[in-house]
Amino acid sequence: MTQGYAKAPTFTRTTRQSQEFLIKQEIFDAMCDGTSSLSELSSDSEGEEKDLITAAQLEFDVNHPFTLELDTKFMRIDKRLVTDKMKDHSREISFKGSYKHLDIMFTCVVPSINDSYFDDMNRYEWKMSDCLLPCRSMATCISHFRSKRNAVLNEIIGDTSDQAVWFFIKPYHEKGTLANYRLSKRRQGTHIEPLYILQIAISLFSALKDAHALGIGLVSVSMDSLWLGLDGVVYFNEFKSCVYLQQDNEQLPWVDFDLLDCPDIEKKRTKEQGYSAETDVFQASLIVLSLMQKCQSKLTKLVVMGEHQVDILRNQIDPLYTSILPAVEPGLAFKGEERPTASAMLQCFESMRYRALA
Known part of the structure; x- marks a missing residue:
């Protein structure tokens, strides 16, 4: 499977040294050329009729109508949970559903104790x-609405509160999150x-x-914010975290930059100067790198983030992916300005796939 990939030297670490950066950049640039596609299939069993409820059994708030003219009599919800996530400001419970004969995902957002900006967050x-x-590779919402409690x-959510909840309707991706697939x-x-x-x-860098x-x-x-489709594409699903780039405006109370998966100095700069595209590239590169981990490896991360550099733990990466690693490594540069853009990363991966299938 690996014989079609372009050969490239193996680097020892991602450092700040300009000479090493230029060498990596030269190899990275040489890898960028070409396109193709791939998919991987899966299947899932249908829910039993006894687990289905109709949208008419939920009380929709008429002040928040469907954006699209969906006829609720054709909507069905399978009350068996797909995911149930407790977050700092809400609980998000997802169910598989259908509209006519199309699979859809219902995500019920339940307020937490600190719900002073709950409606603002969902809007x-x-x-x-x-x-x-x-944009490509986005699990964008088909519709949304508020529902009264009954x-x-x-x-179905195991809660007796009388607080209204929000529902978001999105496409259903039966392979689940990328985190579940990797696990x-x-x-x-x-x-x-x-x-x-x-x-x-x-697909990730396309998004x-x-x-x-x-x-x-x-x-x-x-990996938890990416859903995996039958077409082999990942779809981004965490829209309330999105921000406008490089705007030094008031931070959204439900977005915590301390949770970013990047060097500490970058988190500090983000809180002071606003979010940058380079941080997206770093986090996406970490995701791709983690998919290359040896099966027997028990580590939770394949990098060590120091005060001045990011080191890749190469002995934890399966040799099967030796030819892919040089494409990932530039995205993990310590300095944001030394990382390729998402567009450049995308071009490199497309080129590798094209040559592998040639």
Whole structure:
């Protein structure tokens, strides 16, 4: 599988030294040329009729109508949970559903104790989803609405509160999150095919390139915020974390820059000067790198972030991915200005896939 990849020297570390950076940049530039595509298939069983409820059993707030003219009598929700995430400011519970014969995802957002900006947060998520609608690889919302509490809703979410909740309707991706996919592979002791990693990288950096072109940073770029489709594409799903790039405005209360997966000095600069596209590139590169981990490796991270450099733990990376690593490494440069743009990273991965399939 690896024989079609371009050969490149193996680097020892990502450092600040300008000479080493120029060597890496030269190799990275040489790798950028070409395009292609790939998909990987999966299947899932249908929910039983007894687990389905109709949208008519939920009480929609008429002050927040559907953006699209969806006829609720054709909507069905499978009350068996797909995901249930407790976050700092809300609990998000996702269910598989259908509209006519199309699979959709219902995400119910329940307020936490600190819910003073709960409605603002959900309106912002819808706004950002709408802004990113032209972009590739986005799990953009089909519609959204508020729902009053009733016995049916309280039963399926296991909550007896009388506070209204928000529902977001998005496309359904039956392979789940990228985090769950990677975990299942590790439990099976099997690696991810190199071509499939390239496909994931291409879709991820496609999303970044398009969002950055609109002046928007994704911020919460993680395996938990990416859903994996049957077409082998990852879809970004965390729109309330998105911010406008390089704007020194008031930080959104539900976005914590201390949780960014990047060097500490970069977190500090982000809080002072605003979010930059380079941080998106770093976090996305970390995701691609983590997919290359040896099955027997027990580490949670494959890099060590020091005060002046980022070191890649090469002995934890499967040799199967030796030819892909040089494409990932520039995105992990310590200095943001030394990282390629999302567009350049995308071009490099597309070129590698093209040559691998040639």
